[in-house]
Amino acid sequence: MPDALKVSQLAPVLKKISMDPEDMSSFRPISNLQFISKTIERVASPQLIDYLMENKIYPNLQSAFRKGYSTETALLRVQNDLLEALDSGHQALLVMLDFSAAFDTIDHQILLGRLKSRFGICGTALSWFRSYLTSRTQYVKVNGKTSASTPLLQGVPQGSVLGPLLFSLYVSPLEDIFTAHDIDAMIYADDTQLYIILKKHDSDTAIQRLEHCLHDIQAWCLQNKLVLNDGKTEAIYIHSAYAKSYPAPPSVYIGDSLIKIKTEVRDLGAIVDENLSLKSHVNSICKTAYIALRNIGSIRKYLDQSTAERLVHAFVTSRLDYCNSLLYELPQREIEKLQHVQNTAARIVSRSNKREHITPIWKELHWLPIQSRIQFKLGLIVFKALNNLAPSYLQNLLKIHQPSRCLRSASKNLLQEPRTITKTYGDRTFRKAGSAFWNSLPDELRLETSVDIFKNKLKTLLFNQAYS
Numbered sequence: 001m002p003d004a005l006k007v008s009q010l011a012p013v014l015k016k017i018s019m020d021p022e023d024m025s026s027f028r029p030i031s032n033l034q035f036i037s038k039t040i041e042r043v044a045s046p047q048l049i050d051y052l053m054e055n056k057i058y059p060n061l062q063s064a065f066r067k068g069y070s071t072e073t074a075l076l077r078v079q080n081d082l083l084e085a086l087d088s089g090h091q092a093l094l095v096m097l098d099f100s101a102a103f104d105t106i107d108h109q110i111l112l113g114r115l116k117s118r119f120g121i122c123g124t125a126l127s128w129f130r131s132y133l134t135s136r137t138q139y140v141k142v143n144g145k146t147s148a149s150t151p152l153l154q155g156v157p158q159g160s161v162l163g164p165l166l167f168s169l170y171v172s173p174l175e176d177i178f179t180a181h182d183i184d185a186m187i188y189a190d191d192t193q194l195y196i197i198l199k200k201h202d203s204d205t206a207i208q209r210l211e212h213c214l215h216d217i218q219a220w221c222l223q224n225k226l227v228l229n230d231g232k233t234e235a236i237y238i239h240s241a242y243a244k245s246y247p248a249p250p251s252v253y254i255g256d257s258l259i260k261i262k263t264e265v266r267d268l269g270a271i272v273d274e275n276l277s278l279k280s281h282v283n284s285i286c287k288t289a290y291i292a293l294r295n296i297g298s299i300r301k302y303l304d305q306s307t308a309e310r311l312v313h314a315f316v317t318s319r320l321d322y323c324n325s326l327l328y329e330l331p332q333r334e335i336e337k338l339q340h341v342q343n344t345a346a347r348i349v350s351r352s353n354k355r356e357h358i359t360p361i362w363k364e365l366h367w368l369p370i371q372s373r374i375q376f377k378l379g380l381i382v383f384k385a386l387n388n389l390a391p392s393y394l395q396n397l398l399k400i401h402q403p404s405r406c407l408r409s410a411s412k413n414l415l416q417e418p419r420t421i422t423k424t425y426g427d428r429t430f431r432k433a434g435s436a437f438w439n440s441l442p443d444e445l446r447l448e449t450s451v452d453i454f455k456n457k458l459k460t461l462l463f464n465q466a467y468s
Helices: 035-054 071-087 108-117 123-133 162-170 174-180 203-223 279-298 305-321 332-350 358-365 370-386 430-439 451-467
Strands: 007-014 027-032 091-097 136-142 150-152 184-188 191-198 234-238 260-262 264-267 270-273
Touching (some): 035 162, 071 184, 071 370, 071 430, 091 264, 108 123, 108 162, 174 203, 234 270, 270 279, 279 305, 305 370, 332 358, 332 370, 358 451, 370 430
Antiparallel strands (some): 007 027, 091 191, 264 270
């Protein structure tokens, strides 16, 4: 990797609008790299991913940078396990770990050693990664003023193509710690979450096991020059909204630091509340979408319909569809909030008034209503799971129905539907909801093997059902 391509121009970007611009820790250092440098990284990245996947050595719990994996699949698995716990009358504790300047503290020698010893990368490939990491320099440019160039002795550039992938390989030994302590976890890039089920007879033991795990994680971070931010690590105590009484939230420590127990946390873009009702998540989507619709509405008269629709899809529909499979079987009042957003968007695009019936407008725009969009996403994820196109942690939740006797249903690709206790929690699990929706589909759809054909047929089916 030529030294001329290893120069980064840092642009300090405020992490959140609400943060203090006078505090340097409020900024994230985004590296602006040369175009040809990123092009080379885009060539190297898929080769590295293909190598890891072909040899089945990609970190099992890492959901970033993998085809078929996403924040939605990660959240689906976590939500499934938490909902099953509440359905069984248990509680749960979800811990969100926070690493301070995670990408900036990676030790190059440790990373190169890990690539060789844990992932078997050696020879020319390892030499190239050594060249990529070393002899890097960076400078800051703000308001036309440029700082002196300084060497980058550790870390990977934020904003690079390979940086996040290399970070995920750097922290892969964390999975060994989770396994050793029998702790459930999910990782997406540098977002790491642990969760345990709290049963009445062994909740204290489970908390101790979690604390021992956190202690070992803290020790591992110290050895590997990462900083676990105790102050920003959060936890949420999850319990049923219908329980007459439940224990007080437990106290959990990382070393001597007490973890904050909250009633809501933001998890990979979704808002998780203590009862898993997703009310705050739905309200947040609606609030953000209405702001976007107000802005689009203010300039609608200057736009043709095609441009207006494109803006709505970019700023509104994308929010309505983000992780919407989590919303399956939510109470109708929550779905209606989102449907009202879509109705408003449809009226802005079509320039229709409030007195006109909305259904013909949806049909003319060829939009699926919210409930159908949720069903479409859930059905697609189940299809991918059954055809080895989805994460193994979702595939493991689904089981093909195999009758004890030779029946016609054996050839219909039906799924076993687990028994649940509550509609509020049990029927919303991916294991139950995915299986039930899949079994409700026509035989033709369940036996389809092409993902593109399945998507087209499922959308046509839902479209016809919505407007029949």
